[in-house]
Amino acid sequence: MVKSIRLPSPQKLSLIRVGVLPSLSKTHIHEFIVPLWKEDSICVTIVERKLTDLTCDLEGGHLEVILSDRPTSPIGTQFKAYKLRSRKIIAVGSKKFEHVKESFPQALDGLPLLHLTRHSQIRPDIDFFFEQKKITPKIVGEADDVALLRIAAEKGIGFTVLPKNTVQNSLDDGSLIELGELRDINSDMWAIIKSGNDYNPTLQSIIKRFQSRDL
Numbered sequence: 024m025v026k027s028i029r030l031p032s033p034q035k036l037s038l039i040r041v042g043v044l045p046s047l048s049k050t051h052i053h054e055f056i057v058p059l060w061k062e063d064s065i066c067v068t069i070v071e072r073k074l075t076d077l078t079c080d081l082e083g084g085h086l087e088v089i090l091s092d093r094p095t096s097p098i099g100t101q102f103k104a105y106k107l108r109s110r111k112i113i114a115v116g117s118k119k120f121e122h123v124k125e126s127f128p129q130a131l132d133g134l135p136l137l138h139l140t141r142h143s144q145i146r147p148d149i150d151f152f153f154e155q156k157k158i159t160p161k162i163v164g165e166a167d168d169v170a171l172l173r174i175a176a177e178k179g180i181g182f183t184v185l186p187k188n189t190v191q192n193s194l195d196d197g198s199l200i201e202l203g204e205l206r207d208i209n210s211d212m213w214a215i216i217k218s219g220n221d222y223n224p225t226l227q228s229i230i231k232r233f234q235s236r237d238l
Contacts, residue, residue, distance in 0.1 A: 036064060038068065039226060040087050041069050041086070042077035043071050043089070045167075046142055046143065046144065046167065048188075048210065050186070056069065065225060070086065074091060074095065078215075081215065087226060090215075092212060092213070094106070094215065103216050107213065110187055110188050110209060112185070113187045114127070115183060115202060116179075117176065117179040124201075127202055128205070131158050134181065137175050137181045137182070138165045139184070143167065149205065160182075177198045186210040
């Protein structure tokens with residue numbers, strides 16, 4: 024996936040090339056990128072590839088920043104990884120699961136679960152949470168696509184466990200309800216830049232904004 028957004032301006036635009044992983048939440052990426060799109064003096068290009076390809080591009084000067092679900096330090100080049108703001112992880116479902124709220128999380132035991140695949144950064148933490156609480160949901164489906172899990176949960180097929188910001192609109196309009204928070208589990212994202220690129224004031228301001236307190 025390659026997307027370019029060019030905002031009309033009579034002056035020369037600064038180019039910021041952002042590499043993202045396919046596994047990252049599109050909501051996380053959107054929240055980081057939108058402030059850059061609002062700047063009328065820059066052109067933002069988004070490149071979606073696997074991490075090894077993105078780090079090669081960053082090392083070769085073809086990217087300014089990588090958004091990743093893990094920090095990385097490629098051999099032979101010095102990089103800086105900034106941990107961005109974490110997102111709360113919550114269990115959500117349609118209103119037919121409202122009874123779960125009274126005895127969360129134990130009431131999840133045996134209920135149909137629409138789960139993230141094992142490629143997800145937070146899947147092991149969610150599974151460990153269930154194990155520690157002696158909860159065994161019935162996994163009825165798995166997907167990498169957060170939107171697919173959200174839509175299936177809205178239809179009442181099962182509950183799902185996702186970063187809160189990825190389902191906020193559904194919570195606001197009542198399509199989903201929050202069943203409970205999985206405490207001590209967060210969805211993390213890092214901004215990785217090449218040493219020497221930290222002078223870019225626009226990029227630094229965005230990074231600092233997303234290093235603030237957890238949502």
